[in-house]
Amino acid sequence: MAKITASVFTSHVPAIGAAIDLGKTTEPYWQPVFKGYEVSKQWMTDNQPDVIILVFNDHATAFSLDMIPTFAIGTAESYQPADEGWGPRPVPVVQGHPELAAHIAQSVIQQDFDLTIVNKMDVDHGLTVPLSLMCGQPQAWPCPVIPFAVNVVQYPVPSGQRCFNLGKAIRKAVESFDKDLKVQIWGTGGMSHQLQGPRAGLINQAFDNAFLDQLIADPAAAAAIPHIDFVREAGSEGIELVMWLIARGAMDDVPADASQNIAAQEHPVSLKHRFYHVPASNTAVGHLILENT
Numbered sequence: 123m124a125k126i127t128a129s130v131f132t133s134h135v136p137a138i139g140a141a142i143d144l145g146k147t148t149e150p151y152w153q154p155v156f157k158g159y160e161v162s163k164q165w166m167t168d169n170q171p172d173v174i175i176l177v178f179n180d181h182a183t184a185f186s187l188d189m190i191p192t193f194a195i196g197t198a199e200s201y202q203p204a205d206e207g208w209g210p211r212p213v214p215v216v217q218g219h220p221e222l223a224a225h226i227a228q229s230v231i232q233q234d235f236d237l238t239i240v241n242k243m244d245v246d247h248g249l250t251v252p253l254s255l256m257c258g259q260p261q262a263w264p265c266p267v268i269p270f271a272v273n274v275v276q277y278p279v280p281s282g283q284r285c286f287n288l289g290k291a292i293r294k295a296v297e298s299f300d301k302d303l304k305v306q307i308w309g310t311g312g313m314s315h316q317l318q319g320p321r322a323g324l325i326n327q328a329f330d331n332a333f334l335d336q337l338i339a340d341p342a343a344a345a346a347i348p349h350i351d352f353v354r355e356a357g358s359e360g361i362e363l364v365m366w367l368i369a370r371g372a373m374d375d376v377p378a379d380a381s382q383n384i385a386a387q388e389h390p391v392s393l394k395h396r397f398y399h400v401p402a403s404n405t406a407v408g409h410l411i412l413e414n415t
């Protein structure tokens with residue numbers, strides 16, 4: 123059977139991708155950011171998954187106001203890095219896992235979550251920057267990736283609670299796939315940032331660190347945060363943090379339904395890495411690695 127082995131949480135700031143691609147990672151501004159991911163790159167080497175389910179948001183690159191799927195799963199063989207206006211990033215093509223993706227679509231839709239099936243999609247910094255942070259600059263990404271896109275750009279956006287419950291459904295889907303695969307699930311985006319309006323530049327370190335604490339130790343409480351609180355406290359783009367709740371909901375210590383609290387003690391998760399840094403472009407960078415024990 124397939125199994126979720128770990129979850130990774132990370133910001134996806136586009137300027138981080140540019141810093142990597144232009145060889146600026148050792149510059150004084152960027153050095154502390156990349157230092158925080160040295161442990162992570164080693165951890166990736168030591169804990170190679172067979173597949174990554176990468177929960178991310180598209181930034182009006184693959185989708186537009188013409189079509190706004192709330193949740194979309196990539197079932198394609200491969201995904202090209204997108205051109206976001208400066209040419210496509212010089213990173214490997216992302217290979218998909220159509221078989222597992224189709225199985226997840228079947229299972230999760232039957233568990234009453236409406237997913238859009240995407241057979242062709244270019245992937246922007248929301249997906250490629252987390253891969254670069256965790257894997258460096260390889261010739262090919264270390265394993266197939268299933269892109270799982272969430273609309274956090276155009277209102278209405280899904281609630282944190284719905285995202286958390288979706289994570290539980292994804293775990294059930296993975297565990298019913300009859301091949302022995304080690305699957306990681308990554309929740310990306312965030313942390314606090316606001317890119318427009320009078321509050322542009324907003325960063326809230328107290329909120330971000332409290333969110334990290336809660337995501338680790340009391341994810342059900344983090345899932346109960348109303349979307350308006352993310353916007354008020356973490357800025358309009360801080361709403362990207364609901365995507366972290368999908369990955370967290372898929373971990374073993376989260377009971378499939380709230381009446382089964384005993385599961386949390388039976389299946390504790392292990393915190394392998396925690397990192398927080400301000401600033402990176404207009405954003406606070408947050409990062410966690412959690413393993414199922």
Ligand code: DHB
Nearest residue numbers: 135136181402403404405
């Ligand atoms: C920035 C952050 C983002 O999440 C994004 O999608 C675009 C820009 C920034 O900090 O500049």
Ligand code: FE
Nearest residue numbers: 134181311362
């Ligand atoms: Fe973003």
